[in-house]
Amino acid sequence: MSERIAIVGGGGREDALARRLFQDGAEPISIMPNDNPSIRSISSESLVTKSLDTDMITRYIIDKKPDLVYVSPDGYLETNLVDKLEYNKIKVASPTSASFQIESSKIFMRQLMKRYGIPGNLKYEVLDNEYDIQKLLSNTSLEFAIKPSGLTGGKGVKITDQHFNSRAEAIGYAQEVFRRDKKVLIEEAVYGEEFSMQLFTDGVNSIFAPVAQDYKRLYENDLGPNTGGMGSITDIELKLPFMRPGIYERAKDISRRFVEALFQDGLLFRGVLYVQFMQTKDDLKVIEVNGRLADPEGMNIVTLMEGDSVDLLFKIADADLKNSKITFRRKASALKYLVPKGYGINPQPGILSVNTSDLPDHVHIFYSSVEGELDEVKMSNSRAIAIMTEADSIPEASSMVELNLWRIKGDYYMRHDIGTLESINKKIETAKTGNYKFIH
Numbered sequence: 001m002s003e004r005i006a007i008v009g010g011g012g013r014e015d016a017l018a019r020r021l022f023q024d025g026a027e028p029i030s031i032m033p034n035d036n037p038s039i040r041s042i043s044s045e046s047l048v049t050k051s052l053d054t055d056m057i058t059r060y061i062i063d064k065k066p067d068l069v070y071v072s073p074d075g076y077l078e079t080n081l082v083d084k085l086e087y088n089k090i091k092v093a094s095p096t097s098a099s100f101q102i103e104s105s106k107i108f109m110r111q112l113m114k115r116y117g118i119p120g121n122l123k124y125e126v127l128d129n130e131y132d133i134q135k136l137l138s139n140t141s142l143e144f145a146i147k148p149s150g151l152t153g154g155k156g157v158k159i160t161d162q163h164f165n166s167r168a169e170a171i172g173y174a175q176e177v178f179r180r181d182k183k184v185l186i187e188e189a190v191y192g193e194e195f196s197m198q199l200f201t202d203g204v205n206s207i208f209a210p211v212a213q214d215y216k217r218l219y220e221n222d223l224g225p226n227t228g229g230m231g232s233i234t235d236i237e238l239k240l241p242f243m244r245p246g247i248y249e250r251a252k253d254i255s256r257r258f259v260e261a262l263f264q265d266g267l268l269f270r271g272v273l274y275v276q277f278m279q280t281k282d283d284l285k286v287i288e289v290n291g292r293l294a295d296p297e298g299m300n301i302v303t304l305m306e307g308d309s310v311d312l313l314f315k316i317a318d319a320d321l322k323n324s325k326i327t328f329r330r331k332a333s334a335l336k337y338l339v340p341k342g343y344g345i346n347p348q349p350g351i352l353s354v355n356t357s358d359l360p361d362h363v364h365i366f367y368s369s370v371e372g373e374l375d376e377v378k379m380s381n382s383r384a385i386a387i388m389t390e391a392d393s394i395p396e397a398s399s400m401v402e403l404n405l406w407r408i409k410g411d412y413y414m415r416h417d418i419g420t421l422e423s424i425n426k427k428i429e430t431a432k433t434g435n436y437k438f439i440h
Contacts, residue, residue: 002027003310004044006061008081009072010036012337012368012386013298017070017309018042019366020302026310029064031057037374038367054081062088068313070094070271072292074151078104092270093313095291099262099269103291106185107149113286116261120254120277120286123188133174136186138167143189146174148181157226159189191436192280193242193427194287196297197255200312202321203268206259207312208252210234210304210328211243212297218344220417227344228383231336231418232297233394234304238328241394242427243279250284251277258289270316272298281434295368296335299388303364304329334397334419335388337368338412340379349379352410362390363404384412395421 003026007018010032018028022042030036030043033050040046047060052075061069071082071094078100085092101108113121126149127133137144143161164170177184194216198209215231218224235241239248255275262269274294276287293302302309307326315321340349353376356365367374369382377384385408389400398419405414417423430436 003068003314004029004064004066005310005313006031006064006066006069007039007072008032008057008069008076010034010039010048010369011073011295012366012383013293013295013302014072015039015366015368016299016302016364017072017293020305020309021313024309029061029066031060034369034380035371036367037370037372037377041374052076052079054079054084057081058084058088061085061090067091068093068317070313074100074103074290074292077292078151091314091317093316094271095269096267099267100291101267102258102262102269102273102289104151105149106147106288107183109289110185110187112258112261112265116257116264118254118257118261118286119250120284122190122285122287125186126183127174127178127186128183130175130178133178133184133186134171137171137174144170145187145189146170146177147185147187148177149183149185150181161189190278190280190285192278192285193431193436194276194278195240195243195251196274196276196294197251198272198274198294198297198301199255199259200316200321200324200326201259201269201271201273202316202319203259203263203270204319205321206256206273207321207324207326208238208255209301210238211240211248211251212294212300213240214294214297215415215418218415220415225344227339229294229296229337230339230415231334231386232294232300233335233397233419234297234300234333235394236330236332236392241424242431244431247279247284251275254284254286268319270319274298279431281436296337296386299364299366299386300333300335301328303388304331304333304390329390331362331390332392332394332397333388333390334394334401335386336398336401336414336416336418337383338385338387338408338414339383340381341411341413343381343383343413347381348411349381349384350411352377352379352384352408352412354385355407355409363400364388365407379412394419394424
């Protein structure tokens, strides 16, 4: 008899996970803010609602009697949904709202690092009045990252020398954040190459996935504003080619120490933790920590996973991960998102035709913020379709994505440079010289 697993979320990472669970014999039940046709097609039952009414969603889940629930997007994890499910004796493989503070409060994350001496912390200040904001930002030539403490979808962080024409504009933005949130986080700005380390954890034991990199910038050659992520790569090794010797081992140790610190704080974090690192010229810095599968990088690792994904979620929920047999295929991967033209600035969503016939095993198409049917979807203002391929090298996987673009017809925008040989070689060369131009 199939295990009934309720999945909350309707984006690309949820599609990848739902499909993997279905492949491994589960019976998905879906709760989605958008009527994702791919998730719907493999779900025995679906609820489509944009509401964050956790009482209503809890009642729906209780009525469907799932064996386990996986809550995926940050907007739901920030609520008390997981807490209510656990109160009703429903097994959940996701963090409680208290544990999810590691993402929902950037201030909590920085202070946790400070309390437990976790390496890689940035210099930071938490300011709670306009006078201190003015004083800090105007009396120095140093650059800063201005951050709301809460969730921003990857788009609320602004850098003083990148997003503003003057210090006065930067001060104005910081004060705007303060007036809304009653506090603002100011961090030192650092230059380097970002990558993410994702791990599955039951709060004590952890399984590390291959390191991934998200291409955040809207335009090719890493230009333009930050987005939710235009695509992602993993390599045939656990690390990425541009990572200097010792960086992978250090990142793994720091990530493990976050799990330990949360446990020592009385917070048993269960689910997926991912740490966003930046390899700087001389050091390794923690940029942020998230309490869920990354999007898009989560699609890469879920697809490359070998072993029983259903068993993995139950072992996370049961705090029994030390007995898991999960490994990852020794393949490189490249993923590229198709988005509406004008995405992130003035999106113009249209219709996409999708051809999934005779899809090779190494090619994967995931549906994100779309509605409609499998062969024709209506885009929203957000990311629409992800094409991911597996190969023996990142550039080969990148080329395979391009070779399968004929499967998608319609007006869209996509970054073609994700995972190309030129892109990878540029990152390797920059790591050697330390001449980083990109800043957090």
